[in-house]
Amino acid sequence: METRSNRRWCHIESEKFTNWSGSVEFTPRSRIRARDSAEVVSAVRRAREHGRSVRPVGSGHSSMPLVATDDVLLSVDDLSGVEATDPERGLATVLPGTGLADLGAELRESGLGLENLGDVDYQSIAGAIGTGTHGTGARLGNLSSTLVGGTLVTGTGDEVSFGHEAGATEENRGDSAHGRPEGVADDDLARAAQVSLGALGVFTRMTLRVRPYYELHRRNWMTHIDWVLDNYAELVDSHRHMDFYWYPRSDLAQVRLLDEPGREPDLRPPPGSLKTEETGPAYEILPNDRHLLFEEMEYALPLDTELAAFRRARERIKARHRSIVGWRVLVRTVAADQGLLSPFHGRPSMTIALLQNASLPHEEYFSDMEPLFLEHAGRPHWGKKHRLGADELAARYPEWDEFSRVRERLDPDGVFLNDHLRELLVTGTGPAAPGGR
The missing domain is CATH 3.40.462.10 (FAD-linked oxidases, C-terminal domain)
Structure with missing residues (x-):
């Protein structure tokens, strides 16, 4: 009988990947479907050893080639479900491959709910948070703003914690009235993780701020x-x-x-x-x-x-x-x-x-x-059509350089970069290709 200790990550024969709208197509060298965090670590370390890149993939709803790669396409769809809830503190720890529709139903079982949702619920929670997916409501933040902690596997193949999982306490909680999620320590990694485009690492666990079911x-x-x-x-x-x-x-x-x-x-x-x-x-x-x-x-x-x-x-x-x-x-x-x-x-x-x-x-x-x-x-919006490159984008984000420092620290070899992310995140690489790439 297969046990967790003797599993190997699931290698899927390479085939063409097409996004939801049909505007992004590519064929990766290999597709891997990890079944737990240890398999994510193994996949990233092996890719790094062979000089290959890794792109984490969710539902493929993005209109931009965020996940396009000639190397390894890594899915965490099997890391799914609500792992723990804390109704008293208004927190829920979930796995990254959980679909938004499934997440709503599972949280309801604990008498909880997400503060808001976007216009569609096809995405996984990791993909939605990674691209800054949002709904509407002048007093409601995007989905990413509810991320208060978690764990991710970096470009060096290390699993690191941030925010709540890294020990955020009552004393170092942020101020939600000023845009910082309650429960998140004022550290760069926690805020960088909120919209990371899969450029910092692969989420293996995510703790979200939730509210009573409504x-x-x-x-x-x-x-x-x-x-x-x-x-x-x-x-x-x-x-x-x-x-x-x-x-x-x-x-x-x-x-x-x-x-x-x-x-x-x-x-x-x-x-x-x-x-x-x-x-x-x-x-x-x-x-x-x-x-x-x-x-x-x-x-x-x-x-x-x-x-x-x-x-x-x-x-x-x-x-x-x-x-x-x-x-x-x-x-x-x-x-x-x-x-x-x-x-x-x-x-x-x-x-x-x-x-x-x-x-x-x-x-x-x-x-x-x-x-x-x-x-x-x-x-x-990072997941929708645009023509901007890193130099133009950097001028629009007050803490762009801080994100760059975090990214380079977590992924010094650029394991998680593809051509599109280099255009978006690495300044001095020239203008974006016309037509939204």
Whole structure:
């Protein structure tokens, strides 16, 4: 009988990898499916000894080649489930391959829930945190901001602890009111790990800040975009979650309002029609179903309830791109945090996302809109289309150099770097390739 002590990591015959939307394809030398942390250590050490790189992979939902490699593609899908919960302290320790939908259901069994979720729940928790995945809510951070500790395997094949696992105490807890997760020591590794792009190592355990289980009442209204522009500030301030889709061809908007049952604000509803209304567990109500494949560009901008950047984007899309835009533009809000490479680092933010059907052209559309977002101090979502390289990105992150020092300390040989990450993280390597690579 196979035991944990005599296992070998599972080597899968190499085959082509294709991401969710079909825009990223590559064939790694080998694919490894680790079944515990010891197998992650073994895989990284062996790759390092042979001068190969390793890229950790989750669900493949990213639109960028973050996981593309000619060498080793490493999956931790089998490291899945909730390992421990501490309801009194509001903490849960989970394994990195846990899917977001499964995680919500498992936490519910302990009377707990995640503070927020993104627009979809296809990702693993490690992938979602590693790329800065977020939902909406002006007082709610992205998923990464709930990471308060854990363990990861570095580029030298060592398993190291950070944050809660490294001994964060009541005395060195951060201040959640100022964007630093409660329970995380004020150390560089803890904050670097919050959005790490798989460049620091492979997560083997993650401790998250959670809250008591809760339900949400969701209402989706169809109205004209002018009403949203006139009432946006009040909507953002009054609802736990608020976002809207703008449809360029009709100039209509779908407004999504979510609140805990019994805590809905007493506001007049939008003029128009109520498209959907439902109440249920937050982890089921927050995500949307996404059956159509799409490409996406999203930028995080300083929060502006006057929506100046969106107003400019609307006029440009109507003037130049309306005939080819087959889908919509999504606007959300996100609270500030202190993750070193978080797009929401140090500032309350709003995001503007351009969505385009994967079967339709997007390159010219995205390339024309991107400079507008950059003019408004935008930072790109790491997992979605953009054209920036390290030199441009470094100027947009106040603690860029600190992340670089942490990365070089944990991965001195660049075991976790691929060509795309070198363009993103290593300054002086030249401009990014056109078209979002």
